[in-house]
Amino acid sequence: MITQKAFWQNGLQIALKKADICHRDSSLVSQAKNNSTSPKLDKIILESLPTPPPNGWELKKLGEILSNLESGKRPKGGVDNYTQGALSLGGEHIDNKNGFIKLESLKYVPLEFYKNYALQNKAIIKENDILICKDGALSGKIALVRKELTNQKAMINEHIFLLRCENTIEQKYIFYYLHSSDGQKSLQSKVTGSAQGGINQESLKQILIPLPPLEA
Known part of the structure; x- marks a missing residue:
């Protein structure tokens, strides 16, 4: 007999696989035009999910779901003088229209700077990490790290x-x-905030996520 947890996990895996395929379909993504996301893509993902229970999905605060939420750093004086080392990603490297990382106009930090944070296991990007712009005009832009950074620091x-x-x-x-x-x-x-507003960590943690009951 399939458990409730297995049922929801299987349903989510199917939906996420469809979502990944849709995100790779440039003709579908292009329909978003100037919008942040494509309504058609949203519909495909939502219709692929298992039917919610009668009382709906439980709303959980994002901060209760995450195991890690952090921001990063750059060396004192910035990164303009570095042409090699480890990649330093910022808001300009997030394509909010399709949720991918853009490897254009790359910036770097010295390897020693990177290694210092790697030893602390802080600010280092791994596959499937979610990246969100936290301040300025780009606040709220989001991307999922896929295979773009394979074998790259x-x-x-x-x-x-x-x-x-x-x-x-x-x-x-x-x-x-x-x-x-x-x-x-x-x-x-x-x-x-006003002209240079942003999202702070505590506010982000309060966002409610409709989460299927994977723990049941």
Whole structure:
């Protein structure tokens, strides 16, 4: 007999696989035009999910789901003088339209700087990590790290939040939710400040995520 946990995990895996395929379909993604996400893509993902229980999915705070939420650093004086080393990713490297990393106009930090953070296991980017712009005009932009950084050393700078879960299925699901129209509205609702506003860590933790009961 299949358990409830296995049922939801299987359903989420199917939905996430469809979502990955849709994100790779440039003709579908292009329909988003100037919008942050494609309504058609949102619909495909949502229709692929298992039917919620009668009382709906439990709403959990993002901070209760994540195992890791942090920002990064750059060397004192910035990174303009470095042409090699480990990649330093910021808001300009996030393509919010399709949720991918853009490896253009690359910036670097010295390897010793990178290694110091790697020893602390801080700010270092891994596959399936969620990256969110935290301040300025780019606040709320989001991407999922896929295979773009295979065999490359990379870390985030101080303008990015890195989100990670213990469960990869949950992690991908959170990305697709936050990249959806509803998720983007939730992120934008947490932006505070005027011209150079942003999202602080505590506000981000308060975002409610409709999460299937994987623990049952």
